[in-house]
Amino acid sequence: MSLFWRIFLLNAVVLVLAMVMLLGPVTVSTPVLLTEAAILVVGLAAMLVANAALLRVGLSPVRRLTRAMSTTDLLRPGQRPVPDGRGEVAELIRTFNTMLDRLEAERAGSAARALSAQEAERRRIAQELHDEVGQTLTAVLLELKRVADHAPRPVQEEIRQVQETTRTGLDEIRRIARRLRPGVLEELGLSSALKALAGEFSTPGLAVHHHLEPGLPPLDEDTELVLYRVAQEGLTNTARHAHARHVDLTLRRTPGGVELHVRDDGRGPGNAPEGSGISGMRERALLIGADLTVGPSPGGGMQVRLAVPVPRTTEESR
Incomplete structure (x- = not known):
């Protein structure tokens, strides 16, 4: 009826x-x-x-x-x-x-295509920064050294200052290229990439402690990339907005898969709306069927938790 x-x-x-x-x-x-x-x-x-x-x-x-x-x-x-x-x-x-x-x-499919295109564009830009801009600045450094060796002493000091500025710019370009394309993830694996990421964000005002549990189940390339990008975005948000002094980066095994935690002691999220960075993390989590939780930490500060399921057949084949 x-x-x-x-x-x-x-x-x-x-x-x-x-x-x-x-x-x-x-x-x-x-x-x-x-x-x-x-x-x-x-x-x-x-x-x-x-x-x-x-x-x-x-x-x-x-x-x-x-x-x-x-x-x-x-x-x-x-x-x-x-x-x-x-x-x-x-x-x-x-x-x-x-x-x-x-x-x-449909959203998962379109997000997967968009993120795949984004990663491809990141690889292209990182390659161009490394091969073209990086090599150009390296050639500039060599030329400045040659000029400094034949220049008068008062000019040599000025040239050395230019050399230091150029070297700093070259290091920054290399750092950006590493963030765009995590080569260490492809070459050495997820644990080494997360250790390098923690060291990259560690500064005199921000201590990043990593706790990476050994014996993790085997993960495919997409899952490792999502874990790396979520950790990278979580540390980026902490460094930019949290005003924190300590960050704990944890990757551990669970009965159903693996869990990634990024926890800081900063001021917490407050009432601020979620930005594009957190939305990007949620889209990446959906691609691999993971559960993402972003919110205040029990001890104060901010916490990002990514629970990634691993099929039992994958763990048994290990």
């Missing part, structure tokens, strides 16, 4: 009962007596209450569906509304769930 006919029949039952009451024990005289008016008011109130109760019961699945629609976030897939009720309501909920499945699948 459709929603229209259910509501129509419920109202019809209430009106028919009211008419039967008027034709039966309840009568109205002219002029209306006070007792008759009281009976009519009470009857009208009873009809309204009954109608409201019946409509609330009949439309409760629609309210749950509305609440699910208003709270759905494709970056945070959660439970689907249960297709209870009958007829059109249940069909509407099933259609909504099917639409969510399709949207999440």
Whole structure:
């Protein structure tokens, strides 16, 4: 039975009962007596209450569906509304769930293509920085050294200052190239890449401590890259916004896979909305079916937790 006919029949039952009451024990005289008016008011109130109760019961699945629609976030897939009720309501909920499945699948596919193109562009830019800009600056340093060897002493000091500035710029370009394309991840593996990342972010004002558990299950290239990028983004946010003095970078094995933790002792997230960096981490987590949690740390500060499931067959084949 459709929603229209259910509501129509419920109202019809209430009106028919009211008419039967008027034709039966309840009568109205002219002029209306006070007792008759009281009976009519009470009857009208009873009809309204009954109608409201019946409509609330009949439309409760629609309210749950509305609440699910208003709270759905494709970056945070959660439970689907249960297709209870009958007829059109249940069909509407099933259609909504099917639409969510399709949207999440399409978003995951488009995000995977976008992130793959992004990584390819990062590799290209890093290669150009290393091969072209890096080599050019290296040639400039050699030329400055040759000029300094033949220049008068007062000029040599100025040339050496230019050399130091050029060398600093060359080191910065190499550092940017390493962040764009983590070569150590491809060559030495995830643990070595995370150790290098912790050392890169360690400064006199920010101590990064890494705790990398040995004996991790084998991970594919996409999973390792997601773990590395999430750790990189977490440390970047800490260095830029947290005003922290200590950061703990932890990678450990769990019964269902591996977990990555980035925890600092800074000022915490507060009421600031999530930026593009955290949204990017959520998209990467969805690509490998991982669970990302970003929020305040129990001891103060900020915490990023990435739980990556590892299929049991992969662990057993280890």
